Amino acid sequence: MNKLRLSFYNLQASQYFYSFMALLVVVVISSFMSGSFFTGNNIMTIIRQASVLLILSSGLTAVVLTGGIDLSVNNTAALVGCIVAQLLVNGFNIALVIVIGLIIGVLVGFFNGALVGILKLPPFVATYGTNMVVLGLATIVMQGAVVYNLPKNFTPIGIGYVGGIPIPIIIAFFVILVLFILLQHTTFGREIYMLGSNANAARYSGARSVLIYLQAYGLSGLTAALGGIVMTARLNAADANMGNSYGLQIVAAVVMGGTSLLGGSGGIFGTMIGAIVLTIIVNVMNLVGVNSYLQSLAIGVVIICMVWLDIFSRKKSDRLSKTLQTDTKSLERIN
Amino acid sequence: MTASQATSMKLKQGLIQQKLKQAPPAVWIVLLLVVFFSFKTKNFLSLSNFASIAVQLTPLLIISCAQTLVVLIQGTDLSLGASLNMVTVVWIISLEAGIPLVPSILIGIAAATFAGFLNGVIVAKLKLPIFIATLGMANILNSIALTASDGASIYFKHDIYTFISKQAFLGLPVMVWIGILCVLATHIILTRTRLGSRIRALGGNPEALNFAGYSVDKATIQVFVLTGILVGIAGIMLASRIESGNPIAGNGFEFNSVAAVLLGGTSMREGRGSVIGTVFGVMLVQILKNGLVMANVSSIYQSAIIGIVVLFSIIVNAYIRRKD
Numbered sequence: 209m210n211k212l213r214l215s216f217y218n219l220q221a222s223q224y225f226y227s228f229m230a231l232l233v234v235v236v237i238s239s240f241m242s243g244s245f246f247t248g249n250n251i252m253t254i255i256r257q258a259s260v261l262l263i264l265s266s267g268l269t270a271v272v273l274t275g276g277i278d279l280s281v282n283n284t285a286a287l288v289g290c291i292v293a294q295l296l297v298n299g300f301n302i303a304l305v306i307v308i309g310l311i312i313g314v315l316v317g318f319f320n321g322a323l324v325g326i327l328k329l330p331p332f333v334a335t336y337g338t339n340m341v342v343l344g345l346a347t348i349v350m351q352g353a354v355v356y357n358l359p360k361n362f363t364p365i366g367i368g369y370v371g372g373i374p375i376p377i378i379i380a381f382f383v384i385l386v387l388f389i390l391l392q393h394t395t396f397g398r399e400i401y402m403l404g405s406n407a408n409a410a411r412y413s414g415a416r417s418v419l420i421y422l423q424a425y426g427l428s429g430l431t432a433a434l435g436g437i438v439m440t441a442r443l444n445a446a447d448a449n450m451g452n453s454y455g456l457q458i459v460a461a462v463v464m465g466g467t468s469l470l471g472g473s474g475g476i477f478g479t480m481i482g483a484i485v486l487t488i489i490v491n492v493m494n495l496v497g498v499n500s501y502l503q504s505l506a507i508g509v510v511i512i513c514m515v516w517l518d519i520f521s522r523k524k525s526d527r528l529s530k531t532l533q534t535d536t537k538s539l540e541r542i543n
Numbered sequence: 544m545t546a547s548q549a550t551s552m553k554l555k556q557g558l559i560q561q562k563l564k565q566a567p568p569a570v571w572i573v574l575l576l577v578v579f580f581s582f583k584t585k586n587f588l589s590l591s592n593f594a595s596i597a598v599q600l601t602p603l604l605i606i607s608c609a610q611t612l613v614v615l616i617q618g619t620d621l622s623l624g625a626s627l628n629m630v631t632v633v634w635i636i637s638l639e640a641g642i643p644l645v646p647s648i649l650i651g652i653a654a655a656t657f658a659g660f661l662n663g664v665i666v667a668k669l670k671l672p673i674f675i676a677t678l679g680m681a682n683i684l685n686s687i688a689l690t691a692s693d694g695a696s697i698y699f700k701h702d703i704y705t706f707i708s709k710q711a712f713l714g715l716p717v718m719v720w721i722g723i724l725c726v727l728a729t730h731i732i733l734t735r736t737r738l739g740s741r742i743r744a745l746g747g748n749p750e751a752l753n754f755a756g757y758s759v760d761k762a763t764i765q766v767f768v769l770t771g772i773l774v775g776i777a778g779i780m781l782a783s784r785i786e787s788g789n790p791i792a793g794n795g796f797e798f799n800s801v802a803a804v805l806l807g808g809t810s811m812r813e814g815r816g817s818v819i820g821t822v823f824g825v826m827l828v829q830i831l832k833n834g835l836v837m838a839n840v841s842s843i844y845q846s847a848i849i850g851i852v853v854l855f856s857i858i859v860n861a862y863i864r865r866k867d
Contacts, residue, residue, distance in 0.1 A: 277674075329861050330811045332619065336801065337854035344847025352843045456621065456678050469672045501689035508682025515679075516669045 226521040227466045227481045230514050234485050238492040245492055252374070258487035259380035260439050262480060264454060265461040266380075266387045267317075267431030269479045270424045272462050273391070275404045275471025276324055276331035278428045280339035281458050282451030284316045285436030287346040292437055293355040293446035302362050310433045316342060317429020318422055325421030346448040356445035366442030376438050383431060387476045390427075400424055404471025460507075461486055464514040468522070485510065567808025568859045569823040572852070573830060580834035587837055594716065598708055598784065600829040601722035602627070603799055604822065605777035607807075608729040609770040610800035611821045614809050615733075616745045616766055618673025619801050622662060623774055625684035626655045627793025630778025632692045635788030639699045651782075652775030658684055659771020663764035681797070688790040697788040707783035718780050725773060730818045732769070742766055746815075802853050803828055808860055827856075 239246045264281055271278045292309040296302065316338065323334035368375045391397035399420050440446045463469060464485060465478025489510060493503045581588035606623050613620040634651035642650065658680060665676040707718045733739040741762045778793070785792055807824030809816025831852060835845050 323858070327858060327861055328865065329857065333805055333811055333857055333861075336798070336805075337850070337857050340802070340850030341847060341854055342850075344844075344850040347843055347846055460675070460678060463672075463675055469674060499690065501686055501694060503686075504682040504689075505686035508679040508686065511682065512665060512669075512671065512676065512679035515671055515675045516665075519670050 224466065224475075224477055224481070226517055227464070227478050227514070230517060231481050231485055234488055234510070238488055241492055242495040244495055250491070250495070252377075254484065254487050254491050255377055256374045257491065258483050259374070259376035260435050260442070261454065261457060261461055261483040261487065262380040263376075263383050263431055263438060264435035265458045265479050265483055266383050266476060267428035268458055269387065269462050269465075269467055269474070269476050270391065270400055271331070271428045272459075272467050272469060273400050273404045273471055273474060274421065274424050275469075276421070276424070277335065277459065277469065278317075278320060278425060278432075279332065279335040279459075280316065280320060280342055281428060281432045281435075282454040283339050283343040283346060284313055284429055284432040284451075285439060285454070286446075286448060286451035287316070287342045287349065288313050288433040288436035289440035289446045289450055290346045290349045290355070290448060293358060293440055294349055296358050296362055297355055302359065306437060309437050310430060313429040313431075313433020313436070314426050315429070317426040317432070320429070321418075321422035321425030324425065325418035343448065343451075346451075350446070350448045352448075354445055354447040358441070358444055363441050363444050366438050366440070366444070376442065379434070379438060383434065384476055384480060387427075387431075391476060396420070396423060401472055405473070457486055460511050464511060464518075466518045468518075473522075482514070485514065567806065567820050567823065568856045568863070569806040569808065569820065569827045572856060573823055573827050576827070576830050576834060580830070580838065584834070584837040587834060592833070592837075594719075596829055596833050597719045597722075598716055599833070600825050601718050602777045602781040602784065603796060603803065603829070604722045604825045605725045605773055605780065606796050607800040607803040607821045607825050608725055608818055609773040609777070610797075610804045611729065611807070611809055611816065611818050612733075612742060612766050612770055612773075613673065614801070614804045614811060615742050615816060616673075616763065617811060618666075618677070619797075620662070620677045620767075620770060621674065621797050622658065622677040622680040622684055623770075623800060624793040624795060624797040625681040625688065626658050626771070626774045627778050627781060627796055628688040628790050629658070629684045629691075630655050630775055631782035631785075631792055632688045632697065632788040632790055634779060634782055635697045635699050636691060638701060639697065644701075644703060648779055651778055652772060655775035655778060656768055656771035659767040659769075659774065660764065662770075663767030666767065667760035667763040685790070692788060692790045694790060696790075698786070699788075704783045704786045707780065718783065721776065721780060725776060726818055726822055729773070733818060738762070738765055738769075743815075799828060805860075806853060806856050810864065827852075 235246070244250060264285060268278050268281055288309045291312060292305050295305045295308065320331075320335050320338050323329045323338070324331050327334075365375055365379075370378060391400065399416075403417060403420050436451075439450060443450065461482035462474075462479045464482035465474065465480065467474025467478055486507065489506050490503055493500075493506065577588075586592055606627065609623060610620060630651045633654045634647055637647035637650045638644070662673075662677055662680050665671050665680070666673050669676075671679075707721070708716060710717050712720060733742065741757055744757075745759065745762050745766070781792060782788055803824035804816070804821050805811070805824070806827050807816065807818075807820030807822070809820060828849070831849055832845070835848065840848070
């Protein structure tokens, strides 16, 4: 048993290994492309730029691990950002507004979780529908206008520093830490992984799986809301379409990090790598001065390559785990 | 009336009733909307308004046919909008370069077909999920469209635009007839050909397909090539309507077509559904948009209303399915 557990951890480690190698390759190529890439300053810039994407995609990781998807993340973030901005401009207390924003995010997540868990809608369909509604609500909240000049005490969430480190990075770091503990060291996390791997899905009673779906999608809504708040503070403005620029990049970050869309395998560190790779590509192309039209070409190619690499490595490790299992079986027989 | 005649009548009635029960809610909502808007607004129920709705919805209709094929094999093609962008740009650039009309149209369609083929190869051979493969491809195709057009619309005068989008033939613009032909072709492919039954099998039970001796890979690639051809045609229609090559005109089509397909009752789980349902899905989206504009609903509320209608019919659809 111990041996099996050991090999399980090795396999997980090897998954991150491939994503990490991809990150290294991207870093090395980028360093060759631009001399100013591998400097402390620029690396800090990259992580700061990646932090919103990181926050947005962290909760999504939990959803994807259940075998689902949440397409409403970017517009939930936009809706929360819009509501927060409107409330702030109208003089509400900052702490209260942030709490309200987070609660709205969780409610949107619960709604998704209910559609998936209780009504048994396919996650893609359910969250796609929610996405349309949420975007519509954001448009109504803003009345077609843009709100800017937010209170001076609010914007530091997006542009401030604590001890020389940008606040968005600190928030992203905490989110990742919490997600890591939740996913790897709690019953909730274990249940998410088991729900995602089809073999074990049948073991759960209906009520139990509904609860897990609600929690996972709620978590995704919560991080979406947090991302939306940071985004609004950084822009010092909000409009209904502010989620557009993130769009499907959020999903891409999760999947590039080796979390399978089928659920059950992957993790938050992979998502971190995915988000950073996506940010590096844009960063280095800006440094070199490549036409912005070509940036999406590079992003497209890297998305396909990284996910292919992940699937390729998974096939290999599947074969490895099969041989391991047969080895232990034959060992048991001998004993 | 003999007894056998009576029973056959009853059988027929039962069949019709069953068909009606199976019809996706989109059909009923479309009928409801038409009645509602024709009472609510003056010019909604005029032939000219319907012709204008038909011309507006044709590109989306053809794209939704393509999306139906991909949804039937349990995926969503996110590169359709980007491919549409590319076709409009490639076609107008070819015309500008002095290539004659027919070859230039073929070049445009070939570009989309090749993109579809690449999607198919990436999905079938590299085993990438359709979602990710087409998301990557969308980025690549958008980049090509933007680079080739330098990010702006390309204008080139030609009579073909008015011929396709305005010239009436048997009462309807040529473009609408082309859309109808695309729907019929897709419907026939899905219901009457071997490829059609393989597509359904691919969505339902791919292992069975392999056992039956057919190559899953080959069928997958065929689906994406077919998708590419349809997108190519839709691109020509779109460019004719906007009378230019535009690198962003197709944005959003990939998601609008998903909405249309889902509204039309095609299921993402078990390879069930039809193009005819999709037609009603497209009509629902377009009539709702058109009607809201004609009823003077502020644009601020339009997207929320459309979103709620879409979500509502998706839920109703799922509920009906579960009762079966």
